[in-house]
Amino acid sequence: MKAALLHVTVPFVLCVAWANTSLFAGVHVDLSADHYAEQTVACLPGVLAMPCNCAVNVAYVYVGLYWLRWRRAAPEPPQSRYMREVFALMAVLYGPVQWARLALLRRAPAVLDQWLTLPIFGWVPVWIRFIERGSAKWSAPHAAAHELLSILSYGLALVHERGFDLALACHVALAVYKGVRVQQAHGDARTRRYLLLAVLSCAGFVVLKLLDHWLARYRLFKRLTGHFWSKVCDVLQFHFSFLFLTTLTETARGKSS
Incomplete structure (x- = not known):
């Protein structure tokens, strides 16, 4: 736990510090409540101005x-536990960042929301590489380098308005490709179901977020908007990814032993 906490919080703190400088002043981010279909509630404090989305x-x-x-x-091997704990800590930290973006509508939390x-x-390809290679051949420096490249790839947002979208699309495509490949090598019917549900949740996250204002024309999506349901899909994406990766970790370990 100490190693996972250290390896997640140190980059997180550095990203927070950099996001609060002028480095990302030119990054295109939406800083208006009008960007979201959910109507603000004036009588509520800023942290709940958009109660459902928050x-x-x-x-x-x-x-x-x-x-x-x-x-x-x-018993869970230390490296398997480390993989799970890093991913879980990322989820724990990501929620407050998104909340801060909605509550403050400022550049720094908006940049962090994208960046993180x-x-x-x-981390998904890093975990999959661990599954494929096993603890004996897994390389911590390789994992650190991969995560560093992921962090640095946000630099695309500095050179083009759609740079973040391109970086995110590449990350999603790589995660899905690696997931399908490891499923073919080590998976079964249960993990195939988890992978499918994770991919469908990812698709729901993207589509519902893009259709936020369009869906708000319908009564069903007036308060619980497309953005709200996209976040529900994102949480489910986390959960099914955990199910997929932890189950495959156990399966691959059983095969190797």
Whole structure:
């Protein structure tokens, strides 16, 4: 736990510090409440101005804590536990960042909301590489380098208005490709179901977020808007990814032993 906490919080703190400088002053981010279809409630404090979009971020913390405290029936090797704990801590930290973006509508939390998405998706190929190679051949420096590249890839947002979208699309495509490949090598019907649900949740996250204002024309999406449901899909994406990766970790370990 100490190693996972250190390796997640140090880059997080550095990203927070850099996001609060003028380095990302030119990054295109939406800083208006009009960007979201949910109407603000004037009588509520800023932290709940968009109550549904704000409160749903608690779910990230919940799913992160759930998997952080999750215990296997059999003893868990330290490296497998490290993989799970890093991913869980990322979820725990990501929820408050998104909440801060909605509550403050300022550049720094908006940049962080985008930026932290990349190393979160980047951890999936790192975990899959661990599954494929096993603890004996897994390389910690390689994992650190991969995460560093994920963090640095946000630099694309500095050179083009759609730079972040390109970086995120590449991360998602790589995660899905690696997931399909490891499923073919080590998976079964159960992990295939988890992978499918994770991919569908990812698609729901993207599509519902893009259709936020369009869906708000319908009564069903007036308060619980497309953005709200996209966050629900994002949390489910976390959960099913955990199910997929932890199950495959156990399967691959059983094969190697």
